[in-house]
Amino acid sequence: MIAPTALRGLKARRLLTFYLLAVLCSPLVAQAQTQVPAWPYWAATLHGWVTAMLALMATVVSLACGQHPRERPASFLVGMMLSWVVLRAAAAPGAAGLKPLLMTLLVLCAVQYLLRRVNWQRSWLDHALLIQCLVVPASLLITGAQVDLLGVAWHVVLQLELIVAMAWSLWLRRQRLQASPDDADAREFRLTAALLVPTMLALLAEMLLAAVSESLWQMASPWLTLALPLLTLGLGLQLIGQVAHARADAERRAAATEQRMAERIAEVERVHAQLAEQKLEQVTERERKRIAADLHDDLGAKLLTIVHTSESDRISTLAREALEEMRLSVRGLTGKPVHLIDALGDWRAEVVSRLGQANILAEWKSPADDVEHTLQARSYVQTTRILRESVSNIIKHSGATHATISSAIHAGDFVLTIQDNGHGISTELDGRLDKGHGMASMKSRAKQMHGQCLVESGPGWGTVVRLTIPL
Template structure:
């Protein structure tokens, strides 16, 4: 026997006919309106039903490709079974005696799949339920096949199935009666995971109850439409989850790149620290050798030599050696202390050479410090400049001025000597000028020389602080 309850157009035709009679239309107009409305209803029902197998196939393939989306198989099963029932597949070869069992088997498969899907969407998953619902889908048709007499026995499978679907729908609506969160996104998630499965369960329940009480309304096309909406919702959920996963993978890759770069920087810093430690140990070893061996021998020469010239040279060599040791192992020096040392030495040396010394101090006290290496290099440049003034300039007066500004420290040494003759060519040729420039460059600074015959020489040393 066919499924007479799956023909909603008949009901609509009667409604259209009654509407035509009530509005005073003629019998022909009412019949035409009824036929037109029925055709529209049949067309929409056929269109909706035709979409079921294609969407079911897409959901099944997606579930097979991705294990974590196995719930899609449940909806695909419900769609295909509903499609078979609507098209009355099997009506030609199913025996009348077995028709009830066949119909119950289809509805049990649909009901069990929809119930499990609703529970999955709400977050409930229990091994007992996963076994119980498929078992009842097999047990209910077997009851019908037994051929037991009595209306109560024949109607029992329908009532059991309707009770199960009603219980699941009620549980969904009660346990998930409010959205988890605020805003449109939370309400949409609530409608997709609770509202839509509950509506589908109610629609299938009404269709099941119609087999017991024919007065119960049933809308097969609406059920098919709800299945399609549920399938589209699951596909959109899958697409959103995949997009979010891809975004998380991009973020993870970005964090991995940052971690790798951070690890590389850390290893580079460790290597530089180890290199600095090795360099520092080697400097201390060299300084210790110079101080203990060479320093002791030079000091012996200073105190035991009978030649004044040799004793003086040994004293100068000892002073240079001590300066080198300080550059290798010394601590940073306050700039004001360094200026005081330089002033004392310059004034003493110029005074011994009968050159008037005019040292112009800084206008304000500063709190900058100089690394030991910078202090040593600056001291040697200053000594070389004063030595050139004493030996070669024939000057009677030398002015030294110190300035600090814009992150730089500058020493200007100016004498009133004869200057560097033009015949000597470049100003940095001879007189230790090349050595002074080289030392300044090592400190990321510069040493400029200005000179001319008859108006003296100006040396400007600029180093960063």
């Protein structure tokens, strides 16, 4: 196996050899063209420019495609270009016998390039072309004096081989396009046909004119012989365009892959964050349940003992209130949702009892429809404390004789309204209703539930507390 460094060195030496051969052959081309009396000066100049362009194109194709394993057929195109350069350098009358030899190499490269571009490769064809490269010079050496006649015959055979290879390449491309239609393949087929069909016609016309009339052949030869080098230039431009398109397509695919990778990474990070959050919630939930159990078993038992054993009514009452607060906190820590209808029943019993003990008439208004919603445990606890604070304010500060507590479900929100007929909040608070009577705490609790707590009051017309929380 060839090491990668040695392989790159071999490719570099090959490219340098092609380039030096092209540069060295360019002066020979100009000299050969001046020795062809049948062609006018403009034709010789035109062919010289085309040949120089072929030498430059061979260098460009070698540099553009030499490092891509998928573009190995490009080496045959480079060989085809350089074969034509040397062929034009050997176009002088004294070197007519070399023309079939160079045409043999050109045909080998052309046939291999055209057929390998369509993934059609046969070992027998490779062997036949190599054998032909040996047979042609051997036959010319054996014939001796008949070298010109045999050279013409070989020239005709090689041109026919070129025509057949072009036709077969087009037919294979057409079959592949019919089997799997594709816009890019269709454009490539049309471009290749535009290059190959005129070249085939020019080669056929050149052979026919040479057989029918030498004068006509002399007149048309400057134009017809341009078909093959122009075809080679066109194939070179087509190949470079395909390489550039493949490069752009690879960059687009790489960008798409990077985008998909970034999306996958973001998704993995999001899932990881969700799992971490779920794990945190699970740990938090277990810790809450542990604290709730400790409060219920330890502190709750001690408070219950004080309630039943204390000789002081005040101490017993305070212990009972502390026990109720502890039970409420434990209920919030357990995290179990509460049916709204059960919560409304608990709140009604507590509010009516407390207001009744304070000689305040309580009116409770429940929602008209059946309530099937539930409250989160934290929402139940916070709402209970807001309601208790509102009732405490009515008992301690309002001087009211009547209070109305109404609840309703509106647009997915639970609305609880507490209204009294007391003397309202004093103007000494400078218009800020959240400065006294625990109202700042009530609003803070409502905000924790993503809701709001509004207080409306004025001297002489009572106070209205309206709590709105999402269900």
